[in-house]
Amino acid sequence: MPKIYEYLGIIVFFYSNEHEPIHVHARKGEFESKAAFLIEKGVVTEVRITMVKGSKPLRGNDLSDFKVFLEAYANKIVEKWVNYFVYHQNVEFEKISKRLK
Numbered sequence: 728m729p730k731i732y733e734y735l736g737i738i739v740f741f742y743s744n745e746h747e748p749i750h751v752h753a754r755k756g757e758f759e760s761k762a763a764f765l766i767e768k769g770v771v772t773e774v775r776i777t778m779v780k781g782s783k784p785l786r787g788n789d790l791s792d793f794k795v796f797l798e799a800y801a802n803k804i805v806e807k808w809v810n811y812f813v814y815h816q817n818v819e820f821e822k823i824s825k826r827l828k
Contacts, residue, residue, distance in 0.1 A: 728740055728741070728742055728743055729741050729743070729811055729817075729818055730820050731751070731804070731807050731818055731819075731820060731821070732796070732800065732804075732820070732821050732822070732823060733820075733821075733822045733823065734792065734793075734796045734823045734827075735792050735823075735824070735826065736755055736789075737753050737754070737755045737785070737789060737792060737793055737796070738753065738754045738755065739751055739752070739753050739796070739804070740752050740753075740754070741807075741808065741811060741812075745808075745812060748763045748764065748765070749763070749764045749766065749805055749808045749809075750762060750763040750764065750808075751764075751804050751808070752779065753785060753793050755785060755789050757782075757783060758782065758783050758784060758785045758786065758789065759779045759782035759783070759784070759785070760776055760777065760778060760779060760782075760784045760785040760790065760793065761776070761777050761778075761779050762774050762775065762776045762777075762793070762797055763775045763777065764801060764804070764805055766805065771801045771802055771805060774797050774798075774801055776790070776793070776794065776797075792826075795827050795828045796823075796827060799827050799828075
């Protein structure tokens with residue numbers, strides 16, 4: 728389970744056996760949501776946040792913080808996903824402790 732970011736206590740990660748579409752998971756405490764990236768011609772055109780089966784979704788400020796994070800880091804997340812799952816490279820973990828918005 729590569730952990731790729733931490734933003735204001737929200738852990739952003741991939742499961743090791745991921746599948747397309749490109750997506751990322753976010754967990755804080757017992758809450759977890761997932762964000763899928765819609766890509767057209769190499770550009771992220773939309774990010775869809777959904778529930779994870781068997782988990783309570785992020786909510787309130789945590790969900791808002793996750794949305795802000797995704798707006799700022801969508802392209803970097805996709806790049807890490809491709810590097811990890813397509814090119815089988817290690818990806819660096821980054822901790823972001825300053826509020827983005």
